[in-house]
Amino acid sequence: MSETITNKDPWYRITNPDEVYSPALLIWPDRIEDNIRKMIGIAGDPGMLRPHVKTHKMPEIVRLQMKYGITRFKSATIAEAEMVAACGARDVLLAYQPAGPNISRFFELKRRFPGTDISCIADCEDVIRELSANAAGNKTVTAVFLDIDTGMNRTGIAPGKVAVRLYKLITELPGITAGGLHVYDGHIHEKELSLRRKICDEAYKPVTSMIEEISRSTDHPVRVVAGGTPTFPIHASRKGVETSPGTPLLWDYGYSTSFTDLDFLHSAVLFTRVISKPSEDLICIDLGHKAVASEMPQPRIFLPEIDNYDIIAHNEEHMVIRTREAGRLKVGNVLYAIPFHICPTVDRYDKVSVIREGKAAEEWKVEARKRQITV
DSSP states (O other): OOOOOOTTSOTTOOSOGGGSOSSEEEEOHHHHHHHHHHHHHHHSSGGGBOOBSTTTOOHHHHHHHHHTTOOEEEESSHHHHHHHHHTTOSEEEEOSOOOTHHHHHHHHHHHHOTTSEEEEEEOSHHHHHHHHHHHHHTTOOEEEEEEEOSSOOSSSBOSSHHHHHHHHHHHHSTTEEEEEEEEOOTTOOOSSHHHHHHHHHHHHHHHHHHHHHHHHHHOSOOOEEEOOTTTHHHHTTSTTEEEOOOGGGTOOHHHHHHOTTOOOOOOEEEEEEEEEEEETTEEEESOOTTTSOOSSOSOOEEOTTOSSEEEEEEOSSOEEEEEGGGGGOOTTOEEEEEESOHHHHHTTOSEEEEEETTEEEEEEEOGGGSSOSOO
């Protein structure tokens, strides 16, 4: 059962709010560690996890996972992959098909971090051949995972004969090896676990058939990296499948209310202040588009200390809220909010405030928020 946030147990309040500028993102390392342990419990072994770093983009959180024996990670950008490699992690998969100059940039990343096994995904013959040619030119070898589309229709190739042919091509070309299959099913987000499991299993059936065909023709096992947060417990039951949760590390209100079967703790909270009171039933807080993810419909935050409210406007620096409780609030008052979508919310911040024993004690840089670190 997902954590319920109420003002009766205000664990999210900090003891030194006057030392924190708003808006800010507060992070609880002890809660993150609790979530890491739960992820490992679901996966059965840290070696079967390949957590996605796009949620947090922070080296400190990578190192927290490494502390618990997690050595493989997944990234969405070359900068995120570099952040993981700089932490000394053993393995990182760039789950984004490189194209254009990013292909040579990918190989430069591999050159700079030889101690980390850095691989990527691909879903078309042209890129596979470019990766092979660049690998040969760089006198290196890289693993390439074939990106499989099981219904999301965003990237990847549908499992079947063409996909099998591309996989075999990866095994035959110089400079590249078949890393396995990358199977992301982010379109599966049914709230009811039994229905989610049924849809996930049906979507995965063609992948199973494809694996069997590849194994017969190539005579070696096919590695699989599958799932996102809603489906990783389902894929964890499949033998030999690595799973890639990301959101559970920080958790958010959208997932906690949609997937009540996932028992993770909120470890990222928005810190905001009332900055204006334009009328007797309105307050304006400093959680504009620049402070919280704005791609979702409202409400984009949950305010545990206000019982009844409507968000009536959201602009670059401002969020206007109508509430009967406006009278008790003054300009300068602190409020806490749980974001509905944590991944792009983290991306709004250059740094976060780290909470230890109820106090904002230090800051962590959101290092991989950058488009480019050094490579």
